[in-house]
Amino acid sequence: MNFLKDRDVLLVTIHQKEKVIKPLLEGQFGCHMHVSPLDTDQFGTFTREVSRQQSQFDTARRKVTMGLKLTNHRVGVASEGMFGFHPLAPIPWNTELVLLKDDELELELYGYYEGLNTNFSHTIVQDYPAALQFANQVGFPDHHVILRADDEHSSVILKDIMNESLLQEAFKYCFYKSTNRQVFIETDMRAYANPTRMKNIEIATRQLIEQANSLCPSCGTPGFRIVQKVPGRLCEQCHTPTKQIVQHVYACSTCQCQQTKDLEDIYASPRYCDLCNP
Template sequence: MSEAADSYREATIVFATRHGKERQAAAPFHAQLAAHVIAPDEIDTDQFGTFTGDIERTRTPLRAALDKALLGTALTGRPYALASEATYTTTWGVLARHHELLLFHDRHRQMTLTENTVVTVRGHGTTTVAGAEDAQAAAVRFGFPATHAVALIDDGTGIVARKGLADTDALPAAVTELLARGAPVHIGPDYRR
């Protein structure tokens, strides 16, 4: 192992995420470096923008990931951080381009490393639904519940989103709640899960 890599041996690395991504990184970092990957309890990465648009994304994916990593180091006092940023582009309503950026930041060395991957996944845009049954049928088409759902409206004051809908109770409840606000409800895949 190189001297640089050896400096990360048995380190604690903070993954600046609120969506459980630290669990995906834990095994590889432990296997290669005996390092421990943790996530801060109270981190708000959504402040840098959300995929549903309820909080506008104003940064590039690289800048958003770096800002997340810097927030993780600030909250925990740890010098090493991971962060990620994903974007999806739907083409022709059938396929989606998934671009995932993973970033590692070393505060001591002021060094940032990135890894990118782009894959094509089964994609669907959003579908406007009239009720809970409609929403269930739309969600099944994109693989629900294995692929979680998102329900959202634009009520004139901004986008309101319910994300991570994972079961047949949560989806109709979210749709019913949003329909009561008097705006059309749109259902789509939540690719984070």
């Protein structure tokens, strides 16, 4: 079931995400993608001028919903990213969501990426060599940087810094405007300014395609997906159940059909066993 064949699909973005999302979806489904003019910065910015008010999923859904209202499209796609630190360690962490909403079929599908493949970082510097050193460490100039006077809350902010000449000018300006002779510099996490993030959006888009191609065995609706991961894989040494996943439960959002599928490997390493490795 190719539910997108020859259909017009709206992509809600102002940060050039069409560079990765458009060719993947058009190539896979034969749809026609159009970029929405909706200003998505109103839903939140990474540089904190606008705070995001809802969850990552709800924000992506809101983008699509508002984008569709402004056009005659019935299908829309939006992406929403989030940056922070891993909950168990002080490691930069990126999660990317690509959501597809089909109002005609009353269907929502999504792809997801989460991992540590990100250059998300910031620092405070007192001189230009330190600013340049930080920029080079985060992949400049392919990855852009953003500068502020003083700290992360300063209203003096310069974006789209994509070469050393602009970096030097931005540092001089922010340093001149600072009250304590320091400059805040951070990675630019907007998609077009961050190739690493764009790659993660691509991964999430591929997962969306995988989900769209997973059809319910009962009604044929796209999006037959994992809704539960069941622990209980046996320790290969003592055969005691561990917390490692042994089964995936798949479900359809339309007809409520469910299937449980065993993973190929039913045994876990003793290092995951509470008895062998207490």
